[in-house]
Amino acid sequence: MEKQTGYMDLLRSRGVFARGFFQIGSDPAACYGVTRGGALYGLDLEPAALGENEIWEQLEQIRRISKEEFEAAQEQYWDARRAARGAPTNAQLQPLAARFAAEYAHSYALGRWKTAAGFSEETLRRIAARAAALLAAEKRLGPGRQKKLFRRMFADLARARAERMARGPGSAFEGEEQ
Numbered sequence: 001m002e003k004q005t006g007y008m009d010l011l012r013s014r015g016v017f018a019r020g021f022f023q024i025g026s027d028p029a030a031c032y033g034v035t036r037g038g039a040l041y042g043l044d045l046e047p048a049a050l051g052e053n054e055i056w057e058q059l060e061q062i063r064r065i066s067k068e069e070f071e072a073a074q075e076q077y078w079d080a081r082r083a084a085r086g087a088p089t090n091a092q093l094q095p096l097a098a099r100f101a102a103e104y105a106h107s108y109a110l111g112r113w114k115t116a117a118g119f120s121e122e123t124l125r126r127i128a129a130r131a132a133a134l135l136a137a138e139k140r141l142g143p144g145r146q147k148k149l150f151r152r153m154f155a156d157l158a159r160a161r162a163e164r165m166a167r168g169p170g171s172a173f174e175g176e177e178q
Helices: 008-013 052-057 067-084 090-106 112-118 121-139 143-167
Strands: 021-024 031-034 062-065
Touching: 008 052, 021 067, 031 067, 067 090, 090 112, 090 121, 112 121, 112 143, 121 143
Parallel strands: none
Antiparallel strands: 021 031, 021 062
16 A cells, blocks of 8 residues: 555544544445555555545544444445355354354264355355354364364365365255355
């Protein structure tokens, strides 16, 4: 991201500093972050198309937000993009991840967890991440062990997906995507 500092004085006057986050108005899609170097980026983590004039014109509508508020707006943004292309949203994915975690942890040998392999690689990664977080909380694992668990789950899912693609379609999981 290129460094753009002409508007940093304006943002600082509203309490927004480097590595900070802000929102223009009340629209959750109008959330931005500021890099350490002063460049702006949007919810998609791409450089923002905001210049000094736009910031000056909307200065009174700018409010500083927390990292958590920015991440929540970012999740809404990505959920809307996923829903538009037919991929499961976070709300739809949570019960699938819980079921996968239970089957993976308690019935691994039966292989029922492999039915999740019908999803795209991105969705498999999201399922594995959520399932690893659920199991880590249940078994009180630290962050390092949770990361190892995620890697093992994702590797197993990717292997099952490759096997499945070699055999052809068909899944017991609802909401399957190809």
